[in-house]
Amino acid sequence: MLRRYILNKTNTFINYRYASQSMLQSTIDDKLGIATLVMNKPPVNSLNLEFLEEIKSQLTQFKNDKIRGMILTSDLQKIFCAGLDITEFSNPNPERLSKICTTFQDTWLALYLTQFPTVAVINGHSPAGGCLLAMSCDYRVMVGPNYTIGLNETKLGIVAPKWFQDCMVAVIGQRKAEVSLTTGKMYTTDQALQIGLVDESVPDVDNAINKGIQFLNNFQKISPWAYKMTKDIRRQPTVQWLIDNKQKDLDFVVKSMMSPNVQKSIGLYLQSLKK
Numbered sequence: 001m002l003r004r005y006i007l008n009k010t011n012t013f014i015n016y017r018y019a020s021q022s023m024l025q026s027t028i029d030d031k032l033g034i035a036t037l038v039m040n041k042p043p044v045n046s047l048n049l050e051f052l053e054e055i056k057s058q059l060t061q062f063k064n065d066k067i068r069g070m071i072l073t074s075d076l077q078k079i080f081c082a083g084l085d086i087t088e089f090s091n092p093n094p095e096r097l098s099k100i101c102t103t104f105q106d107t108w109l110a111l112y113l114t115q116f117p118t119v120a121v122i123n124g125h126s127p128a129g130g131c132l133l134a135m136s137c138d139y140r141v142m143v144g145p146n147y148t149i150g151l152n153e154t155k156l157g158i159v160a161p162k163w164f165q166d167c168m169v170a171v172i173g174q175r176k177a178e179v180s181l182t183t184g185k186m187y188t189t190d191q192a193l194q195i196g197l198v199d200e201s202v203p204d205v206d207n208a209i210n211k212g213i214q215f216l217n218n219f220q221k222i223s224p225w226a227y228k229m230t231k232d233i234r235r236q237p238t239v240q241w242l243i244d245n246k247q248k249d250l251d252f253v254v255k256s257m258m259s260p261n262v263q264k265s266i267g268l269y270l271q272s273l274k275k
């Protein structure tokens with residue numbers, strides 16, 4: 001449904017390409033060069049290994065397609081993305097855990113450094129890894145007022161990796177990020193707008209898509225080369241640590257996830273979700 005709406009908006013019934021994998025739908029408006037990537041993994045778009053691999057591979061495909069901009073959104077009612085699949089954390093197989101971690105690192109780098117501008121249309125709740133996906137885009141439009149967004153990892157008794165934290169610092173600044181991260185705070189749409197976690201708040205998804213397209217239209221007269229160089233210079237300090245420390249980051253995640261205390265917290269959190 002959302003896909004049909006976007007195609008309507010961009011006026012491209014004639015010239016669009018559509019690819020549907022099971023959990024991800026992508027369309028490209030050939031006239032405007034705008035792609036939409038719609039997450040559709042019920043019930044909550046949780047990020048497991050297979051879903052992350054699909055997202056990563058679709059981003060590579062868009063790079064090859066030489067698109068001019070991308071909108072990332074969700075086809076689910078009320079949920080943008082619930083973050084990493086918590087069941088992957090519970091009594092994990094260390095080999096699979098390592099693979100997820102590596103795939104997530106690479107997916108984040110690919111999304112954070114796209115050669116084209118990106119907009120997150122946040123049409124539902126967006127905790128933890130969902131918030132990270134949104135923060136990695138160039139612009140965020142969030143539907144309000146009832147949804148929430150934030151890095152809530154401490155509430156699960158886990159630590160957001162340094163690159164999650166650095167990404168948040170890049171968006172809202174050191175002080176606000178520190179309070180937000182340590183308290184694991186989830187912000188309502190209006191609060192998120194107030195602290196700069198999102199750029200615009202709109203009442204419905206139609207408006208959100210319009211705002212996203214308007215943002216991407218700003219780049220019609222900008223050289224793609226000038227855009228990409230500027231973005232790389234701005235974002236390089238945020239990504240460099242991960243590029244230089246992938247193994248260290250992986251070791252930290254795996255070691256901490258396997259610890260009995262963390263496993264206990266995750267078990268309790270999962271139980272509370274089920275209730």
Ligand SMILES: CC/C=C\C/C=C\C/C=C\C/C=C/C(=O)SCCNC(=O)CCNC(=O)[C@H](O)C(C)(C)COP(=O)(O)OP(=O)(O)OC[C@H]1O[C@@H](n2cnc3c(N)ncnc32)[C@H](O)[C@@H]1OP(=O)(O)O
Nearest residue numbers: 046082083084085086087088100101125127128129273274
């Ligand atoms: C393994 C990874 C290894 C390495 C990665 C590298 C580094 C990362 C390391 C740490 C950082 C962690 C990042 C994260 O993203 S942790 C995930 C944090 N997410 C959450 O806390 C979200 C929890 N969910 C919710 O708050 C609500 O479900 C939500 C607001 C999203 C939706 O609420 P609603 O009332 O609409 O639905 P529910 O009834 O609560 O949920 C439906 C159904 O879905 C299950 N569920 C929800 N969230 C998740 C999730 N993140 N993973 C798996 N399953 C989830 C929920 O239990 C319900 O299931 P069921 O009862 O069986 O129907």
